[in-house]
Amino acid sequence: MTSEPIGLALVGCGRISAAHLSALADCNPLFRLIATVDPDLQAAQAAAEPFGAKSFLTMTEALRLPDVEAVLIASPNALHFEQAMSAIDAGKHALVEKPIAETGAQALALAKAAEAVELVLAAGHTFRHGPAVQSLMEHLPTFGKLMSVEVSQCVFWDGPQAPWWADRSPVEGLILSLFAPHALDFVQLVMGKEDPLRVHAEAARHQSGWQAEDEAMMLLAYPDRKMVSIHISYNQPHVHDRKTLFFDKGVAEIEDGEILRWNGDVLVEPAADILSDRNKMGGRDLSHYFGAQLSEFAKAVHGEQHHCPTGEDAARLIELIDLVREQALRNSGGAINPKFGEKN
Ligand SMILES: NC(=O)c1ccc[n+]([C@@H]2O[C@H](COP(=O)([O-])OP(=O)(O)OC[C@H]3O[C@@H](n4cnc5c(N)ncnc54)[C@H](O)[C@@H]3O)[C@@H](O)[C@H]2O)c1
Structure with a gap:
């Protein structure tokens, strides 16, 4: 019908x-x-x-x-x-x-x-709506016991891409508000309903065109001794996008959001024109993610099974960002703005 x-x-x-x-x-x-x-x-x-x-x-x-x-x-x-x-x-x-x-x-x-x-x-x-992430989620039960996850998403924005980026204060957050949701959503997907027991965060600002942090590192401890590290940056001209998951049976990797490997074997590859210049800004065709996201939203509206994050998932994610922002300001406020601590 x-x-x-x-x-x-x-x-x-x-x-x-x-x-x-x-x-x-x-x-x-x-x-x-x-x-x-x-x-x-x-x-x-x-x-x-x-x-x-x-x-x-x-x-x-x-x-x-x-x-x-x-x-x-x-x-x-x-x-x-x-x-x-x-x-x-x-x-x-x-x-x-x-x-x-x-x-x-x-x-x-x-x-x-x-x-x-x-x-x-x-x-x-x-970015949860891409084939590599979806296939990872399907394979997850066969990969063994998850022990740790490393996410590194480093891109380059040469100053504010919209005027309001420049106005965001270190308390509101820049990269932790705009970019961290993508990395944390991936982590939430693989961790399911578990939330971290402990959160450590550091942040810094390298560019002068905005006031808030443009680089951050997070270390999260999950139940059952699982650990997650996340590095996000707006300062890396050689775009670097890697997700590595360590299981007791081996290593799963997602490269450039598109290539899924299990112990070195390629499980998912993108069509030839998707990664035209993977290490450059704009060198990845992202349009299929937005199409898939809309299709999943339509399924949700029609009451069908879908892959959209629920409101509750999104709220858990932002509660985690609240903690990360608080930690980052406390630990490394001076590296963002001397007003928030000793410059270091
Ligand atoms: N999913 C992704 O990968 C992705 C990528 C980029 C941006 N975003 C998100 O999309 C949002 C918009 O980002 P952007 O880069 O397009 O910003 P933008 O500033 O280019 O666009 C925002 C638009 O909203 C308009 N606007 C301002 N006040 C409004 C109001 N009261 N009612 C309606 N419109 C209003 C502005 O005039 C502007 O045209 C942000 O929340 C950003 O985090 C998501």
Whole structure:
């Protein structure tokens, strides 16, 4: 049985909206874009035009449309909580870009609000939707007992990519708010419902175009002596993206998000044109992740089995980020901004 396309409003028509819009064009007929919203009306109109959608300056106007059943929130991080709560209050499902809120408490409130009215609240943890990660998850039970995980995701952004990046304070966090959700979502996937028992974090700022941390390391201790290390950076021109999982039967690796190996044997490889220049920014075609994410969101809205993170998963993730940010500021505040500690 085929379902009617889900009426969607896109809230925030900036950088990442291009990836969502192109996935929406490909995801026909899962969704029908009904409305776009942006205080920059030209941006909203440009996004709406190819879909014959309406464009608005405010989200309130889009939420009034009965055809809008779901919203995709791609606005700056500080707006996610309030906008996602308005969507839920208006009876709409929500796919919210990461992080779904600025604090764990806010994220938990969203998760509870959505659950209470049986709406989908999905987090834009985009990179779980790739074939390498999905295949890893399918193979996981056969790999033996997991002992430790190393994640290293180091990219290069030469200063703020959107004006609001420059305004984020060390307390709000930069890379720990914008990029850590991807690495931590991977860790949560493989750890299941377990949360870390202990969290250690260090952070630093190398660039002057923003105020908050642009490099961070985390060390997490999980039950049953499992350990996880995570290194994220905005300062590495030779892009490095590796996930290594150590089991009692061997080693699983995901290289550049796309290649899955088990004890050196390749289990998953991308199509030839996906990794054009894997060590350069922009040298990976990420579009398939956004398409897969939308398909999974559609399944969730239709009440089918899906791979989207639940609101509860997203809230656990942000609660962990709260701890990491707190630790990083306490341990290495001076390396981010001398105001927060001794410069080192
Ligand atoms: N999943 C991913 O891989 C990925 C990648 C990049 C960014 N993101 C996330 O996407 C979000 C947007 O990031 P971006 O880089 O596109 O930022 P951006 O600044 O380029 O885009 C945000 C847009 O939201 C608009 N906006 C501002 N206030 C608004 C409001 N009240 N209502 C509606 N729109 C409003 C801005 O005018 C802008 O056009 C962020 O939360 C970021 O973390 C996710």
